Amino acid sequence: MDIIIIGAGIAGLSTALSLHQKCDRWTITVLERHDTLQALGSVIGIMPSGTKVLRHLGLLDDVWRVCGDRKPVVNWRRWKDGSVLMTQTPPEREEMFGIRAATGKRADFQKLLYDAAVKRGIAVRFNQYVADVDETVPTVTLKTGEVITADLIIAADGINSATRRTLDPVSFQTFSGIDDYMTSIPCSVLEADPALQPLLTSANLWWGPTGCVIAGIAGVGSEERYYAEFCNINGNTGVQGQWSQEADIAELRTAFADWDPTLQALLGHVESAKIWHLAYTQMGLDWVSQSGKVVLIGDAAHAMLPHAMAGATTAIEDGASLAECLSRATSVAQIPRSLRAFAAIRRPRLAYIQSEGRNRSKMFHLPDGPAQQARDEMFKKNPMMGAPAWDGKHIDEPPSAKQRHLGMPYVVGHEAIDYTNRRLDDIWDKGEEALELKERWWDFSGGDPELVSG
Numbered sequence: 001m002d003i004i005i006i007g008a009g010i011a012g013l014s015t016a017l018s019l020h021q022k023c024d025r026w027t028i029t030v031l032e033r034h035d036t037l038q039a040l041g042s043v044i045g046i047m048p049s050g051t052k053v054l055r056h057l058g059l060l061d062d063v064w065r066v067c068g069d070r071k072p073v074v075n076w077r078r079w080k081d082g083s084v085l086m087t088q089t090p091p092e093r094e095e096m097f098g099i100r101a102a103t104g105k106r107a108d109f110q111k112l113l114y115d116a117a118v119k120r121g122i123a124v125r126f127n128q129y130v131a132d133v134d135e136t137v138p139t140v141t142l143k144t145g146e147v148i149t150a151d152l153i154i155a156a157d158g159i160n161s162a163t164r165r166t167l168d169p170v171s172f173q174t175f176s177g178i179d180d181y182m183t184s185i186p187c188s189v190l191e192a193d194p195a196l197q198p199l200l201t202s203a204n205l206w207w208g209p210t211g212c213v214i215a216g217i218a219g220v221g222s223e224e225r226y227y228a229e230f231c232n233i234n235g236n237t238g239v240q241g242q243w244s245q246e247a248d249i250a251e252l253r254t255a256f257a258d259w260d261p262t263l264q265a266l267l268g269h270v271e272s273a274k275i276w277h278l279a280y281t282q283m284g285l286d287w288v289s290q291s292g293k294v295v296l297i298g299d300a301a302h303a304m305l306p307h308a309m310a311g312a313t314t315a316i317e318d319g320a321s322l323a324e325c326l327s328r329a330t331s332v333a334q335i336p337r338s339l340r341a342f343a344a345i346r347r348p349r350l351a352y353i354q355s356e357g358r359n360r361s362k363m364f365h366l367p368d369g370p371a372q373q374a375r376d377e378m379f380k381k382n383p384m385m386g387a388p389a390w391d392g393k394h395i396d397e398p399p400s401a402k403q404r405h406l407g408m409p410y411v412v413g414h415e416a417i418d419y420t421n422r423r424l425d426d427i428w429d430k431g432e433e434a435l436e437l438k439e440r441w442w443d444f445s446g447g448d449p450e451l452v453s454g
């Protein structure tokens with residue numbers, strides 16, 4: 001099977017690795033438009049459902065190498081004064097999900113995946129701008145005019161995916177109105193400032209009516225820095241899809257001027273920041289082309305708000321799941337069936353997580369008042385969001401609104417490979433009807449903050 005993957009982001013590279021691990025007779029070529037990996041972005045979290053896949057790929061040692069051996073306590077704080085609303089401890093989560101999450105620099109993760117792909121003999125070609133995709137053959141046409149034919153094209157070309165627009169010209173993304181400012185400061189600066197020293201002992205999240213701040217240490221050795229991401233929900237300065245635009249620091253300081261004094265001290269040390277505009281793709285998009293020979297994955301298929309903290313994790317899961325689905329095909333003619341099975345298995349989960357991102361953004365940014373007070377009380381009483389009541393069994397279906405204690409285990413504890421195979425055992429031989437999507441998964445957007453899981 002000849003497979004082209006468009007995009008050497010986390011989705012494209014991890015999918016190449018999963019496919020190669022599943023069948024080393026498949027020929028896999030990754031085409032990246034840039035001349036190098038883009039060392040942009042800052043901190044990225046891979047949840048346990050993603051680290052499980054990385055373990056399966058034999059990459060965990062490398063993951064801990066680039067993340068350092070940090071297992072920070074996570075403090076959720078009130079925006080106004082920094083008082084701690086709840087504390088989550090890593091052993092608690094590790095015990096619950098059988099593996100810990102990984103937090104590190106985005107560029108390091110991408111490099112780790114790239115190095116592993118090259119080591120395993122996967123072709124990753126740079127300077128290969130895909131200008132067009134013909135889903136019928138299928139082929140890709142590069143900007144240079146070169147046409148490459150394959151049996152399958154996997155579009156991992158990110159939130160602005162041109163392939164998505166080719167498959168569905170009326171597909172759209174929603175601009176959230178939220179500006180995301182990414183800053184980092186040398187840890188030595190925080191060590192030298194008594195007001196900031198306490199921040200170094202935990203990861204910290206502040207939630208408030210006009211935004212949120214997510215901060216912690218990432219990187220190893222001389223690259224170690226304190227990263228802080230400021231989301232301003234009344235933004236609109238950042239340019240969607242541009243990750244390297246320089247921010248106006250005065251504007252950032254103004255947006256957070258009446259927040260926790262510790263944050264003011266932190267912002268006092270910020271010299272520069274990148275800004276971008278958060279967006280997400282619509283739910284219900286068809287990920288598979290009419291011919292059944294092109295499929296969207298990662299942000300191209302299901303970009304989400306970072307409040308879900310699952311963009312990179314779900315991209316990694318996609319690759320693992322897709323590899324299992326393709327391995328059931330006994331001939332190239334069965335690729336469309338594999339892709340439809342993949343979509344049927346993955347879309348309900350992704351619809352749930354995408355709407356979790358939006359629900360969380362509503363819940364975390366509640367204006368001060370009775371609803372916010374009730375939320376903070378719930379946080380205090382229930383730092384793991386009810387998850388300890390979970391019996392540890394895999395949750396197949398997205399939890400209903402009445403099962404909110406299952407939200408975190410469902411999102412974080414998913415076993416992508418095992419679940420995909422169980423579903424395939426069930427649907428593979430049952431014909432096209434079994435591959436039809438269930439409609440009920442559209443309906444997660446309720447927006448009632450009370451219903452949001454952790």
Ligand SMILES: Cc1cc2nc3c(=O)[nH]c(=O)nc-3n(C[C@H](O)[C@H](O)[C@H](O)COP(=O)(O)OP(=O)(O)OC[C@H]3O[C@@H](n4cnc5c(N)ncnc54)[C@H](O)[C@@H]3O)c2cc1C
Pocket residue numbers: 006007008009010011012031032033034038040041042043044045106128129130131156157158159161162243297298299300306311312315
């Ligand atoms: C520069 C950047 C920085 C980011 N920083 C953060 C961050 O700090 N924190 C966070 O949580 N998330 C961040 N994200 C988002 C996060 O990385 C994604 O949600 C997740 O990793 C899924 O990635 P993806 O591979 O689907 O898409 P992407 O990471 O967007 O990768 C898509 C790849 O496809 C390539 N591509 C696009 N079009 C073409 C084409 N026509 N031909 C060939 N190649 C093409 C792009 O150059 C890119 O390498 C960032 C994304 C980007 C692109």
